């Protein structure tokens with residue numbers, strides 16, 4: 433009965449969908465921001481998990497426990513407690529690997545996304561001969577453009593010449609897989625690196641990482657992925673797909689807090705699959721936490737890299753941001769990516785069905801309509817004053833964001849958003865565009 437379009441638009445229908453949602457209990461495990469000052473709204477509709485995920489309730493106590501340990505134990509906290517800080521980053525390794533479809537030794541939680549991207553390019557952007565260029569997607573997140581352009585200059589190149597930016601076809605908003613693969617093949621002889629986003633930050637398009645990675649590998653081109661908007665949003669199979677590296681942050685869909693510790697994947701063919709000498713000689717920025725933990729304190733001055741993604745670690749791990757990540761990954765383990773993805777597709781599909789009739793009022797959904805080609809985010813291109821519409825949404829208690837030129841991003845996340853949230857957001861938009 434709920435599938436009849438008219439009936440889906442009622443509040444009761446939204447509530448019934450929530451009632452039937454097996455993951456609905458997870459919402460209670462999160463802290464929701466207060467309504468904006470002076471607003472008459474109830475709890476805001478938080479659709480901004482693509483920017484900053486909400487705080488799990490359990491995070492506060494977990495962080496306080498680490499602070500207490502620091503107060504009680506001082507330096508002894510490195511070893512003399514459960515989850516001692518010396519190997520603390522290893523606690524998140526297995527759940528993180530499961531989340532991105534990697535082997536445990538292929539992932540490490542460290543630094544922040546852009547730092548990890550630079551560390552990866554120090555190893556994997558090695559221009560030689562005619563192969564000097566980097567191919568990126570468009571629209572590409574500005575920080576990634578700065579990072580690749582600065583790496584090109586660092587290697588004596590010129591971004592004007594050596595940076596290839598793919599763009600969607602005229603009149604289209606998103607890239608076609610066939611076009612991306614064709615561009616890689618066409619430029620193969622001059623490419624030193626392909627760097628693409630797993631889910632595009634503006635359009636919400638989910639790229640076909642497997643086929644595109646396959647095309648790059650067949651062409652003998654190194655490929656890395658920025659998974660900022662993909663990790664915790666869409667299922668990933670990094671080991672099987674086989675990119676050389678990937679990086680992501682944990683403050684969006686991974687709900688680990690502002691600026692929290694990021695993630696990094698290095699395919700095992702570059703670590704355990706490489707000869708010992710080759711692995712040792714690989715160009716890499718090195719620091720003591722990349723050294724074998726058993727000899728780290730031998731203080732010989734000779735670097736013995738761990739034969740895993742850990743070799744790229746520079747410093748001792750940031751305990752107070754690993755703790756929120758640990759808590760968050762625990763929730764992902766409970767809900768499972770399979771369960772979350774199932775709900776996510778229904779939730780976003782539901783929001784889409786409520787917004788599609790607004791096309792006549794100047795609202796275009798630029799995110800692909802096929803569920804396989806997107807995560808949870810819907811990006812709305814508005815012909816009216818997009819900033820004013822965004823302000824209206826905010827004032828009505830719908831927390832979402834605005835990106836130039838005139839895109840409003842709504843991201844119903846399956847861990848804590850409800851069908852009723854989508855219904856409320858769509859209602860505000862409908863009224864605002866009336």
Ligand SMILES: Cc1ncc(COP(=O)(O)O)c(C=O)c1O
Nearest residue numbers: 544545546573575633658660681
């Ligand atoms: C796609 C993408 N790449 C890179 C970044 C930069 O991340 P950070 O500031 O954590 O380095 C962001 C941040 O939002 C992003 O969305």
